[in-house]
Amino acid sequence: MALKIRMARGGRTHRPHYSIVVADSRSPRDGRFIEKVGHYDPLLPSDHENRVKLVTERIQYWLGQGAKPSPRVARFLGKAGLIAMPEISETPKKSAPGAKAQERLREKEEKLQAQKEAEEAAKAEEAAKAEAPAEEAPAEAEAPAEEEEVKAE
16 A cells, blocks of 8 residues: 555635645545644744644654655655655746846846946945045145245245
8 A cells, every 4th residue: 555645635715724644645635544644724824833733753653654745745844854855846947937038137137237346346436535535645745845845946
């Protein structure tokens, strides 16, 4: 018998609530199951403690018996530290932005890069101006002495 750890939907219309169950892979989603090992409430905020509740001892037992978690349940188990975090698959190529949208994104990035460079150049100029008067001050002190020499002649 192939076992799955998956979610069974409950709740009413527009108010979902899922039970995390161990079931035979051939049974329907909301049908017969062997054991309830947790629950998931997607309506709660992601940092709420009751959003996902797991019975870790029973989940470890069923994993030891060969139960395979569904992709969504595998993410819950990975976050809980019961299994290794599954890799998130890449988005399909069909959903990638078109050529024109990619060109607009590139142009936007280039504009941002040019703005950053301009800001850095402005900061460098301000820093140079701040340092320059300190160097020019002694030069100005020497200049009047030269003028006095010219007047004495």
